[in-house]
Amino acid sequence: MYYSLTYQSQQRLFTTADEAWHRLRAGQVWMEMHDCILIDYLLVPHSMQCVIHGRLKLGASKFLNICPLTNEQLLTLLGELGKLGKEYPFCGTYELYHASKCFAELGKAGxxxxxxxxxxxLQAKRERSEAGLPAIGNDEIA
Known part of the structure; x- marks a missing residue:
């Protein structure tokens, strides 16, 4: 089963690229401990949105929102997670195009x-990234 998992915080989740990579690795380990696989993600300073595959046995909390996805919702969310485009390094879309540090299955040959x-x-991601959404500036990350 596929799920949308969103973690939001008032505090910044990262301020440097190293902290972002550490946050992604910690999230990946957490998912593996819950027998889930990270399919796609978008990490921005105050939230991390993920598409995961598995059987979650826990509920939502104040900071964590978990929703099962239908196939139609899955494609829509995969497009949404591509909204910052293929040049934003903390997302599965970037992994697809650049074979960087692959945390998500979308960037692997899994x-x-x-x-x-x-x-x-890819078409869903392209359509969403071309929708003219504001990108996150480097000053928001650093």
Whole structure:
């Protein structure tokens, strides 16, 4: 089963690229401990949105929102997680294009892909990133 998992905080989750990579690794370890696989993600200074695959046995909290996804919602969310485009380094879209530090299955040659061909996922991400959404500036990260 696929889930949307969103963690939000009033405090910044990271201020440097090293802290962002550490946050992603910690999130990946947490998901593995809960028998889940990170499919796609978007990490911004005050939140981390993820698409995960597995069987979650815990509920939402004040800072963590968990929602099961239908196949239609899954494709919409995969597009949403691509909204900052392929040049923003803390997202699965970046991993798809640059084969960077791969935390998400979307950037690997894994077998836990969503029920859509990669071309459909890329199209959803392109459409969302071309929608003219404001990007996060480097000054917001540093």
């Amino acid at each position: 077998y836990h892909y969503p029920p859509y061909p990669l071309s459909v996922i």
